[in-house]
Amino acid sequence: MMSKKNVTKVILDETEIPRQWYNIVADMPNKPAPYYSPMTGKIATADDMAAIFPKEIIEQEMTSERFIDIPDEVREMYAQWRPSPLYRAKGLEKVLDTPARIYYKYEGTNATGSHKLNSSIPQAYYNKNAGIKRLSTETGAGQWGSALSLASNHFGMECTVYMVNVSYQQKPYRRSFMHTFGANVIASPSNLTNSGRSILEKDPECSGSLGIAISEAVEDAATHSDTNYALGSVLNHVCLHQTIIGQEAKKQLEMIDEYPDVVFACCGGGSNFAGAAFPFLMDRFKGKKVRAVAVEPTACPTLTKGVFAYDYGDTAKAAPIAKMYTLGHDFIPEGIHAGGLRYHGASSIVSQLYNDGIIEAQSCGQKEVFDAAVTFARAEGIVPAPESSHAIRAAIDEALKAKEEGREQVILFNLSGHGYFDFSAYDSYFGGKLENIHYDEQAVKASIANLPDIKG
């Protein structure tokens, strides 16, 4: 066994890539509430979803089996970069002068630079098997769009990406990345869909939101028979695919005889948090003591300030209606740099766990998040994505608390992606132009007043 005293990183052999995804639904005391169909107004059936998803994805969405086999073709693609490294944050511990031991799982070593590839590969695979020719999707920060572009290209499918307008402007190189893999990238809201046009009529300068981009992508898929839709977070099957992160991290920590007291991950739609935390919650359901904390931006504090209710997944009310923590489907958060965390809702599973007190949540302001990002970069030599930096902020605060209280603690966080495409944000930070951004309470109140009338 390696010694935790001296380890810098823990690497697993390729043969140790998990062979199954972990489905937390099997172990939840209260199962996530079923989706409702926006067309029928009733509980959504597999048939309702067949217009935009392939059969195997729908099955994964609805199953409560504990473990789902990962297809060989998917594992083979995972092997390009997985298992991903687990690091001991020695540099950061030194800077903080903390008695805590801080570990991070790093999902940025693959071509698209984030955890998103973990789900885009199986989604593309199942769609290809179903005879689909083209995938449509939305992207916020561009990470999911990049991941789906690469996976679609690999399996010989076309890919259309509706990219939230503010990110489209902020991150030209993300667009170029997707072009390199042959994708068609469109600024959202666009003139290509009914839902896009209706937004632009009201606000031609609309900065867009994930809710709007999802509407456009779903409409595109629903109106073209050779096209399916692929979502980068929120849904159960996406959370499922991401669980390889936490499974690997557990093995890696085991190799150095460690177990975390607390796991931090940033939370937008929730799949990144799910991926890091769920395999540890599996132990918690068996009595193990471990905390899992979802970290979100104060500009879009879904879990910490939202309501737990049925809401539309998108602005145009075309996607399944889910019971979740939500700020209301009409709420458009300010254009913060963590574009991947600007979603009004959260995964039904994550929401149910939060409501049941099984997980915790906290929110951080943009300025303090970048303080943490730069501290981390200088200490660890990795430039983190703004989204991931929310988890860093929380981990640093926890380590400083441990120092104050003079106690040892084992902290794990998921570094879900690197910040190579986010230097315009870092430039703003160094230029003194970044502030903590509070969400607009009136706007949320108004948006929550428009929730659909479904009691689940």
Add this chain to the structure above:
Amino acid sequence: MMSKKNVTKVILDETEIPRQWYNIVADMPNKPAPYYSPMTGKIATADDMAAIFPKEIIEQEMTSERFIDIPDEVREMYAQWRPSPLYRAKGLEKVLDTPARIYYKYEGTNATGSHKLNSSIPQAYYNKNAGIKRLSTETGAGQWGSALSLASNHFGMECTVYMVNVSYQQKPYRRSFMHTFGANVIASPSNLTNSGRSILEKDPECSGSLGIAISEAVEDAATHSDTNYALGSVLNHVCLHQTIIGQEAKKQLEMIDEYPDVVFACCGGGSNFAGAAFPFLMDRFKGKKVRAVAVEPTACPTLTKGVFAYDYGDTAKAAPIAKMYTLGHDFIPEGIHAGGLRYHGASSIVSQLYNDGIIEAQSCGQKEVFDAAVTFARAEGIVPAPESSHAIRAAIDEALKAKEEGREQVILFNLSGHGYFDFSAYDSYFGGKLENIHYDEQAVKASIANLPDIKG
């Protein structure tokens, strides 16, 4: 033993990071010619170099010991990302439909995204030990500047980077990267040095060159007693540090019972080529059959079109005078996107090996290099740096030749870095704006007429 039939990547354990660098000088039939001092006009002594380098670096520059121990502190920092992965290019082989087996060593998984960190870490380490407070350097594409910024920050030193103006304009995010690690980044030629000012007087719009940027950085170091200079390529000690690449690659290939028939690496100053190829040449000196091919741009074809003679290392004639293949120190290549390959000369060691017929060289045009880059990206899921893509071009051509001739062949190339910071170049390519660029023969002729009068 893993089977070469199925392997996607070969990962070594952290304990297998080499413990020594390999110094090829020990094995060369003809040793590299000594440097001359631009001050004295005589063979450069250790004292001559002491104004800009620490003692241990000077010793490494001059020694002919075969193996040099890597300090523990350096190995510990290497462990952050090393050993780097070796990949079987299955996707590329399939697209090319070739009987060749293609492998690549990938040096882009670290924070700065290229092999440059392999040398910036020991250079910063030795300077720190010598009590130096600040390092000055030049950077072309920005990769070396990023690597030295990170390493200087790690060891608590300041860092001043003179960045070739054309890259400074093309790659704003590389600047931001260096800022993140606290470096001071200056467009070169600048008004801060005598050498920069004298260039700007003649040409206020000068796009800069590595030769000019080196002059500025050397002048900065020579005129400040607390400051040393660090070079990212060309010199013997830099080539030495990079040999961990080839050493690891040999071990990795051995694990799957393979040995390359040919090794390709791009070549600017030569350290990347040295790092990949020298450990294999060690075997060649013992009778093993292996080819090593340096690949350079047609816009700056130092080995294939230059002369083998003593020349200045920089434009202002401040750096050591080296015997090398050179296009003349006055030659400023066109602003191609492979900014890291725009150097008028090449490592004395690489030059001597080429002159002795021990290694080969070839050149590629910019357009055909990007054709190869995009083919590789789509097949392998990694976006390569323009510099590295020269090696990809050559490897693809070799694999296609093997196909034509219907013979098996084992090809290894070094993927020295990723292209996350090069999307403006990819945009130009997709916009149909990239052409193959031939060097200006008249300019080279004129430049070569200005070589110093030293016969070595």
